[in-house]
Amino acid sequence: MLQYQSCGIFALLCVSLISFTPSCDGGNILVFPVDGSHWINMKVLLEELHARGHNLTVIRASTSWYIPEESPMYSSITINMTEDERFEDFFDEFLREQMRLLKAPGVLLARYLKLPVVLNVRWIPSGEGHLAIAPTPASYIPAPGSGLTDNMTFLQRTKNLFFYGIILFQQRFIVGPHYDVVCQKYFEGECDIISVLQEADIWLFRSDFVFDFPRPTMPNIVYIGGFQCSPAEPLPSDLEEFVQSAGEHGMIIMTLGTLVNALPKEVADTIASIFAKLPQKVIWRHKGERPSTLGNNTLIVDWMPQKDLLGHPQTKVFVAHGGTNGIQEAIYYGVPVLGIPLFFDQFDNLVRLQARGAGKILQLADINGHNFEVALKEVLLQDSYRENMQRLSRLHRDQPITPMDKAIFWVEYVMRHKGAAHLRTEAYKMSWFSYYSVDVVLFLLTVVTVLLLSVMVLLRSLCCRNRRKLKDKQN
Structure with missing residues (x-):
């Protein structure tokens, strides 16, 4: 099954x-x-x-x-x-x-x-x-x-x-x-x-x-x-031509997954304006209204071959929502992530990358022209992000099967x-107090308590008997 x-x-x-x-x-x-x-x-x-x-x-x-x-x-x-x-x-x-x-x-x-x-x-x-x-x-x-x-x-x-x-x-x-x-x-x-x-x-x-x-x-x-990860396949010729035109500056790819087609217009315009300032080329999966601030270096697509783009040597940063598939593919190909979590497990996924120095989180509600630019340039230009992600990639790939x-x-x-x-395990069939041995602890505490009380009663009885004997001798 x-x-x-x-x-x-x-x-x-x-x-x-x-x-x-x-x-x-x-x-x-x-x-x-x-x-x-x-x-x-x-x-x-x-x-x-x-x-x-x-x-x-x-x-x-x-x-x-x-x-x-x-x-x-x-x-x-x-x-x-x-x-x-x-x-x-x-x-x-x-x-x-x-x-x-x-x-x-x-x-x-x-x-x-x-x-x-x-x-x-x-x-x-x-x-x-x-x-x-x-x-x-x-x-x-x-x-x-x-x-x-x-x-x-x-x-x-x-x-x-x-x-x-x-x-x-x-x-x-x-x-x-x-x-x-x-x-x-x-x-x-x-x-x-x-x-x-x-x-x-x-x-x-x-x-x-x-x-x-x-x-x-x-x-x-x-x-x-x-x-689900595998070696990257060659890109379609038109996409490859666009990617190669980035030269030494490389490329940024952005997608927010299959469930989110577009961002609010003001957010999309803000992001597009920052992309337009960069020397890198950008491929952005965006199916909403075309941003008014879009630069010539940004290619808007309805669909992208995500794994093949992540595996391309020109890709420098992955701007993503933090879904499990995308995160695992980023690790496999060694591409650092600027994460914009939206819902479900995405924030937790990105927290794990950020804790390892391989990504950075930016909340959607907090995005403005300044902090998006600062965060993107940090992940893009600080070598530690790429080095940490490539280390994760080497660890991930080093498996016997x-x-x-x-x-x-x-x-x-x-x-x-x-x-x-x-x-x-049979532990699933146990009650919580059996699983945590609460019943055993209570039993042992009861035994210890009874023993202590018994000793106390015995000692008290002996003391009382000795006092009576001493009193009888004195009389």
Whole structure:
């Protein structure tokens, strides 16, 4: 069962299924992906699975933005939906379609049919994926949204604990109840979204410890950060000509991701005016109104080959929103980042780069002609940013096996062995007071207290007896 889930803290749960076919080399994989930029990411993994002989079926909504119904790589099951239908409606319709289209068992619900599960994930509905499965001490692991690093002062640790409290509150009272409706409808007994996620055999985690802060992990977490990265391809001839015209000054590229087509006009005009002052060439993905202050050195495009531009030796700075894909590609190619975070995990991603001296953060609300120019020139002209990012790139690339090969191995591992239950901890089934040994501590305290009281009673009894004997002698 291949499951894909990735998005911000308020993500939509995504479930996908896999069945094992022992009579052939490839398996049958049913994929339930998240749309948008996450599909662009997932597609890279599916292309590799398809190339290795696996049969893919993708579940998609009729309102999908990016997931095509027809593809030589996979067959699809399209669920008819309107824009305002809820996840529960999608789930109901999905089950009805499965009963109608798929005769064999093994493709309805992984938990219901006890099929193996692989997650391609960084975020879960209530926050960062580690929160569901790995020990997460608040003393040195920054909570999502806190903007903190792993080196916190007392006040920062207090702030961090407060943010963790918010996450727990969201999971318990805001996010969780939406998924409880589905769980209670289709599963017997007590069930919640976190327990369903914890039953996954393997978590393909789209991060690594070159990018992320060191932290406790679990044996069924496989880190595949940058798995979508590959050597840059040659640019189209017209784009290459524009890039080469930059000469020794090099090039700046800017994009704010697939979900944001344009900035507010006044902000776009401000940024364009600063670009116009620079000797560098600029390629800017911008689909809004053309900025009135645009210079001759700036090329506005609707789409750009981002990886190929990042991998071009002329690229000096990447102005980006801080999405996971873009950050990992910047690390892979060694290009420093000027980050303008907008939403979801982008600020946290950029905090990690800034902490390593490989990027700088500029809040969208704070952008003006002065601070944007100062920040851009700082990242562009100070050698430390490029040197630190290229060091991260060398660390990231120095692996015994590529992240993509690692991802494919573990998907096929789960298929070969029909799961990887031996890698899952039993800690998930423990109550919080058992997990933290509160019951053991209370028991030991009780034993110690009883022993101390017994000794005190015994000593008091002996003292009283001695006093009586002494008194009797005196009489």
